Amino acid sequence: MSRWTIHEAATLEFDGVVALKATLVAGSVSVLGGEKPSVLVGEVTGPPLLVSHEAGMLTITQERVWEGVLAWLRDRRIAAAVTVTVPRDCPVHLTLITADAVVTGLAARTSIRSAAGDVTLDGVGGDIDANTVSGRIEAQGLDGSVSFTSVSGDLALAGGALERLGARTVSGRVAADVTLVGDRSLSVNTVSGEVALRLPDSTSAEVNLSSAAGRVETSFPGLERQDRPVARTVTGTLGTGAGLLTVNTVSGGVTLLSRPDDDPGAARPERED
Amino acid sequence: MSPVFGHGRLRLYLLKLLEESPRHGYEVIRLLQDRFLGVYSPSPGTIYPRLARLEAEGLVTHEVVKGKKVYSLTDRGRAELERRMDELAELEEEISASAQQFAREVQEDVRQTVRSLREELTQAARDMRRHGRAASRDAWKESKERQKDEWRRQKDFWREQRQAWKEEWRQNWDDAWRTATGTAEDIARVKLERTLRKFVENIRKTAKHTGLDEDDLARVQTLLDETAQRIHTEILGHRRP
Numbered sequence: 001m002s003r004w005t006i007h008e009a010a011t012l013e014f015d016g017v018v019a020l021k022a023t024l025v026a027g028s029v030s031v032l033g034g035e036k037p038s039v040l041v042g043e044v045t046g047p048p049l050l051v052s053h054e055a056g057m058l059t060i061t062q063e064r065v066w067e068g069v070l071a072w073l074r075d076r077r078i079a080a081a082v083t084v085t086v087p088r089d090c091p092v093h094l095t096l097i098t099a100d101a102v103v104t105g106l107a108a109r110t111s112i113r114s115a116a117g118d119v120t121l122d123g124v125g126g127d128i129d130a131n132t133v134s135g136r137i138e139a140q141g142l143d144g145s146v147s148f149t150s151v152s153g154d155l156a157l158a159g160g161a162l163e164r165l166g167a168r169t170v171s172g173r174v175a176a177d178v179t180l181v182g183d184r185s186l187s188v189n190t191v192s193g194e195v196a197l198r199l200p201d202s203t204s205a206e207v208n209l210s211s212a213a214g215r216v217e218t219s220f221p222g223l224e225r226q227d228r229p230v231a232r233t234v235t236g237t238l239g240t241g242a243g244l245l246t247v248n249t250v251s252g253g254v255t256l257l258s259r260p261d262d263d264p265g266a267a268r269p270e271r272e273d
Numbered sequence: 274m275s276p277v278f279g280h281g282r283l284r285l286y287l288l289k290l291l292e293e294s295p296r297h298g299y300e301v302i303r304l305l306q307d308r309f310l311g312v313y314s315p316s317p318g319t320i321y322p323r324l325a326r327l328e329a330e331g332l333v334t335h336e337v338v339k340g341k342k343v344y345s346l347t348d349r350g351r352a353e354l355e356r357r358m359d360e361l362a363e364l365e366e367e368i369s370a371s372a373q374q375f376a377r378e379v380q381e382d383v384r385q386t387v388r389s390l391r392e393e394l395t396q397a398a399r400d401m402r403r404h405g406r407a408a409s410r411d412a413w414k415e416s417k418e419r420q421k422d423e424w425r426r427q428k429d430f431w432r433e434q435r436q437a438w439k440e441e442w443r444q445n446w447d448d449a450w451r452t453a454t455g456t457a458e459d460i461a462r463v464k465l466e467r468t469l470r471k472f473v474e475n476i477r478k479t480a481k482h483t484g485l486d487e488d489d490l491a492r493v494q495t496l497l498d499e500t501a502q503r504i505h506t507e508i509l510g511h512r513r514p
Contacts, residue, residue, distance in 0.1 A: 030376030102376045120380045138387040156387040196394040219401045255398040
């Protein structure tokens with residue numbers, strides 16, 4: 001087992017990383033998929049960064065991370081900027097308090113717990129599990145399954161092919177412009193969060209949108225709407241009905257838009273690499 | 274392509290990669306891609322000539338393993354690398370900075386995309402709502418008009434029916450009463466009454482479906498006066514004492 005205590009900018013390189021676990025109170029952490037595992041520490045303000053590498057498990061934490069977190073947050077001078085490169089098939093687990101994270105080019109399993117930190121995902125595949133309090137999740141080009149839970153954090157998915165999307169939030173907004181593949185299961189539950197979804201015209205799914213007090217609207221033809229005093233609903237079958245599209249909200253509005261199929265995710269510019 | 278490699282730096286980095294272990298050309302390219310996370314993607318056209326040049330200068334050498342050239346560092350190459358160690362450290366720092374830069378660019382790019390997606394969805398929803406509302410308002414107005422017309426028609430129909438029924442009833446009653454109790458003269462009067470009433474009803478009904486103006490009314494008046502005059506003089510007059 002190897003341990004490092006890092007006080008200033010530094011670069012570490014590793015042989016064989018099979019899993020990454022990073023816990024950061026404040027600052028930023030970027031996780032990139034690449035061949036040569038490394039940790040690049042840009043800056044450390046306040047307590048040193050602890051890095052350990054044991055049996056392929058790479059762990060990064062800020063010292064005494066769970067002691068007096070609130071006192072730390074009052075102290076604005078605490079920050080660490082870390083860039084981690086791990087193999088594409090390496091599972092990643094991030095725990096963030098106010099730190100922001102960027103994850104790109106990974107394909108295995110990404111699991112994120114964040115209090116107030118915002119998370120950016122780009123070109124990430126496999127299972128993605130994000131759990132936040134007020135942190136936002138913003139993503140593009142995802143390919144896999146997304147499970148999202150938040151109190152007030154927003155979820156935005158710009159482009160991507162998803163097998164499953166499950167989102168639960170109290171007041172967070174959910175916006176997704178995606179294509180459903182495989183299981184084709186999309187389920188969103190909110191209390192007051194607005195839900196805006198855009199799917200290709202050719203989408204196949206059993207649709208059930210409902211809001212107790214908010215608007216429910218769709219631009220897909222052929223869905224039946226009912227406005228009753230207790231709930232507004234839009235139900236029906238799109239395409240062959242292979243798939244499930246369920247949205248439930250209490251007071252949030254629900255908007256289901258369609259887009260032409262040949263439009264390769266209008267909002268997603270092609271990234272050259 | 275990339276500012277990461279200034280003059281002679283790619284050469285230096287190639288030496289470094291070969292110092293780590295002997296490698297063949299393709300491996301060198303792949304390693305450069307990985308180290309630079311796609312920020313710098315060298316093509317074989319940039320790497321192979323450089324390796325050849327380094328070889329010509331005696332810094333690297335190659336042996337053929339399974340039909341591939343595997344390059345390794347010579348002592349001169351190692352000495353060159355040693356001499357430029359400071360420069361190499363500087364380069365590595367910049368490379369790490371470029372990884373951070375790359376992450377920042379990803380973040381900025383995604384944020385931008387998400388922001389424009391939100392705007393786009395909001396706009397699309399607003400457009401759809403406006404269309405939907407206009408359409409439903411028209412439909413509602415139309416159906417309301419139709420209902421109003423229908424109601425008016427029904428009301429007129431029933432008023433007519435009631436009026437007709439009332440007159441019919443009164444007439445029948447009067448007739449029945451008089452024919453049962455009156456003299457021959459009374460019966461004749463009843464019949465006159467009925468004829469007059471039928472005339473009035475007939476004219477009224479016809480007038481209902483056509484417009485009338487002052488001229489028409491004046492002409493009607495003249496005709497009525499004339500008729501009354503004739504009835505008085507020709508039929509009733511001669512009986513006058």
